[in-house]
Amino acid sequence: MVAERIPALKKTDAEEGTSPRRRGGKLLWIVFVLFAIAMIVLFFRSSLSRISSIQVTGTVHLPADEVLKAAGVREGESFFFPSAKELERRIETLKAVQSVKVDKRFPGKVEVAVKEYGEVAVELDASGKTRIVLSNGLSVPASGALPDKPILTGWKEGDERRNALCRALEGLPESLLRDLSQIAPDPSTAYPDRIRIYTRSRFEVVTTVERLPEKAALLSEIVENREPGRVVLLEADTYQPFSAQNAPSQGDS
Structure with a gap:
């Protein structure tokens, strides 16, 4: 008499350790992450992430364009990078500058307040x-x-x-x-x-x-x-x- 092979029983979701609800939650989380990444990419490619205006105040002997040249930024470039602190560090290398305060105002406005030596x-x-x-x-x-x-x-x-x-x-x-x-x-x-x-x-x-x-x-x-x-x-x-x-x-x- 020939022995008949009995097929293995299919594991239940509980035995596999993953319920349909949990699989659905993981899928939803992946979709959310991908959507967030797409939105971030779109944002950094949009005009909202760019400098729309730069205002330099407080200069007496320094031309404003010399301050901007030292800062290394122009309109249309990234609003978030370099940081305000980094821009201040760059501008303070000018010999006539005693102190400087850079204030970024979203969306796109950069204000540079310079104090020259008296x-x-x-x-x-x-x-x-x-x-x-x-x-x-x-x-x-x-x-x-x-x-x-x-x-x-x-x-x-x-x-x-x-x-x-x-x-x-x-x-x-x-x-x-x-x-x-x-x-x-x-x-x-x-x-x-x-x-x-x-x-x-x-x-x-x-x-x-x-x-x-x-x-x-x-x-x-x-x-x-x-x-x-x-x-x-x-x-x-x-x-x-x-x-x-x-x-x-x-x-x-």
Whole structure:
């Protein structure tokens, strides 16, 4: 008698560990993921993901196109990349820029707020052209009316004492800074950073770059309340009016 082979029984869904509901859930999830990917691709290819306008504010000496060149972005390029922080880092490499804030406003608007180093002085370059000196020591071409700032004379470009002077001038009261007419280096063995200042109110001041910020309040008081004279602000502070220097001594009478 020939043995008859019995076919294997088909496993039920419960035995296979997957129910029709679960298979349907997986399929729905796959469809959802594919749909999301398609929408993301379409979005990044649409105009909504592109820069529609770039506004640069706060520039005085820097042309807006130079700021955009440093940022490396143009209208029509990706709105999301590079990031705002990366754009700020790029723009801050410009020497005239003290700080910058980049604000992205969806859809497509990029606002760049630049703060340049402040104007603290003017000077003449080697060709005799007037330049404006910023508080970090950078000199830029003058355009239009000159600021009411002191003239730097006798300084060498790149001199660290000159740069330190520019930083010191930034911290002076605006009223005092406007009164300073000319500042020249006047170094000595004891005071390598000594400077000589002439004011519009006709004072002659001898001090040092390092001492200038701490002596600013005293200097303001003198030029506002005393007659013109010579002021020395070093280890000891002295003031002598020019009228006393020119007065005849008792022996001359």
